[in-house]
Amino acid sequence: MNASRASELIPILEQEIVTGTLKPGSRLDETLLAERFSVSRTPVREALTRLAAAGLVVIRPRRGAIVATITIKDLMDMFEVMANLEGICARLAARRITPAEKIALSHAQSACQELASTENYDEYYARNIHLHSLIYKASHNEYLEKQTSELRTRLSPHRRLQVRIPGRIISSSNEHAGLVAAILDGNADLAEKLTRAHVTIQGERFNDFLATLPAHYTQEIA
Amino acid sequence: MNASRASELIPILEQEIVTGTLKPGSRLDETLLAERFSVSRTPVREALTRLAAAGLVVIRPRRGAIVATITIKDLMDMFEVMANLEGICARLAARRITPAEKIALSHAQSACQELASTENYDEYYARNIHLHSLIYKASHNEYLEKQTSELRTRLSPHRRLQVRIPGRIISSSNEHAGLVAAILDGNADLAEKLTRAHVTIQGERFNDFLATLPAHYTQEIA
DNA sequence: AAACAATATTTTGTATACAAGATCCAAGCT
DNA sequence: AGCTTGGATCTTGTATACAAAATATTGTTT
Known part of the structure; x- marks a missing residue:
């Protein structure tokens, strides 16, 4: 079992994206998310990259992550x-x-x-x-x-x-x-x-x- | 164009895995890779998680990453x-x-x-x-x-x-x-x-x- | 007032420091 | 010998610090 902080917040974010609580296109500020989950930015960043791999978020280099929009x-x-x-x-x-x-x-x-x-x-x-x-x-x-x-x-x-x-x-x-x-x-x-x-x-x-x-x-x- | 260090070493590692230079099962030591590419562990870790998402690497929590083996x-x-x-x-x-x-x-x-x-x-x-x-x-x-x-x-x-x-x-x-x-x-x-x-x-x-x-x-x- | 430029602020990307779990190894035991 | 056990050591995961790029702001000019 993976009890790391990063893997704890992945399903939470995934759920919020999938249910539409986090709407497509909305920004995912690393610092805000870090504060919200009471962790540092490091695990937040890891969670975001993994969600990006799943296609649920898009990471635009140097310009932050957003919930994936779709045409x-x-x-x-x-x-x-x-x-x-x-x-x-x-x-x-x-x-x-x-x-x-x-x-x-x-x-x-x-x-x-x-x-x-x-x-x-x-x-x-x-x-x-x-x-x-x-x-x-x-x-x-x-x-x-x-x-x-x-x-x-x-x-x-x-x-x-x-x-x-x-x-x-x-x-x-x-x-x-x-x-x-x-x-x-x-x-x-x-x-x-x-x-x-x-x-x-x-x-x-x-x-x-x-x-x-x-x-x-x-x-x-x- | 994404010139970040992490995205620079992803294709290198991918190539080595795909061509078999890095053999399935071999360990991917973060520190060693960091030294080899003259970067810190941070971009190495990001590269590894992204390769893991592609299925080329397996990250075993707290036990490091290996080139994906397959049955x-x-x-x-x-x-x-x-x-x-x-x-x-x-x-x-x-x-x-x-x-x-x-x-x-x-x-x-x-x-x-x-x-x-x-x-x-x-x-x-x-x-x-x-x-x-x-x-x-x-x-x-x-x-x-x-x-x-x-x-x-x-x-x-x-x-x-x-x-x-x-x-x-x-x-x-x-x-x-x-x-x-x-x-x-x-x-x-x-x-x-x-x-x-x-x-x-x-x-x-x-x-x-x-x-x-x-x-x-x-x-x-x- | 609008547009631009220079600067300040924010935010991302990377490096480093530190904490905690995993591995290793030697000593002690059956 | 083989197997456990208790640290010493290494490695990973997280936090923090710093650098660089993007964004926002302010002031100036037209």
Whole structure:
């Protein structure tokens, strides 16, 4: 266990960035953070560089650190990769899932299904993460699991951009049902295909269009 | 341009790790490195944490940094992800490549083809990287490009061994020809399929690959 | 009043000092 | 001999001091 001060404040800052308490673009003054956590600047700097490596903050040389801002193009790029990574997870999971993992996955799916009828967004969101995490793990590829989880974390501050359509939870849950069934059936191709469709926010055609736009066409958000 | 001392020694250390001058498992003593580069421990520590974020170095709390070692399982996992990431790059490239990029890709392919008949491993290796980089870029997904390049860098200390398998260059080059053709034709599915096959280590080739691994892969568990 | 320049202040990057945990080694023990 | 044990020593993690660059401020000029 790492009880160093630097690693203690990393999850705190990460949480505040991910939840939006620290908004994209806001400055992260080393001295202020040091005072706030009652440490010196040294561990603060280390925490910032590590958060920068995770993509959550941007360090501009000699000009301080800010919470990472992101362009729409960046966001689309990341969601596109996310869809593919999750798809790979699903495909591998369909091939490699163990009996024990099948049971856990079924249970998680049931829990999600039940919550879908209620309108408890936060609880559904948490269960949803859990369900997806189980699929990552069932891929039995630890590197893939880690990368996918990391990207999910990095995208979470921006998930609010996803359009909230009435009944979104219901349809999301239905998509899960098909996906889980495909994995349990060992249908790798179907599992991958369903996942890609499930995660992709907009049609690929729109994504293709945005991808060809020069970066300066896209404005920064928040 | 970042002229800070820390960012000056990062590429140096990275190069030495990637080329194998610094071998997996060897200790990276902060004081020694500081003396060697005539700086204090502070920028050395920053460089190490950033290399750790890239996965090239492992920092064990209170126990110093070592060049990242890797188990065979880790290696297989990473190669599997690599195959898929490159596959996605190829698929997107087939859909999004611009005319200018098509020309550059053709040229790179020709250069590789010519070198294939020689046994100039290092030059072929460099051209090979360039060819693949062009494909990453043609995906027009900067995040994907960055992630794929990063993983390639991380794998490169181990990949060099693979390329030295007799006859590997010839077959690799032939595979490239088909792949490039698929991208130029805009055949996304074929491009992805060929790339996965190209990168994936399987069957006899994987056994060959394992056989070339130095002892420390089988010995070390962390 | 606006714009510029020179200077003051703030903030980052690096060096050094110090504290605490980890490693090493020798002496004592079974 | 092999194994523990208790420091001595080394190394890392943190704090503080200092240097250099960026930002803010002030005063002058037009």
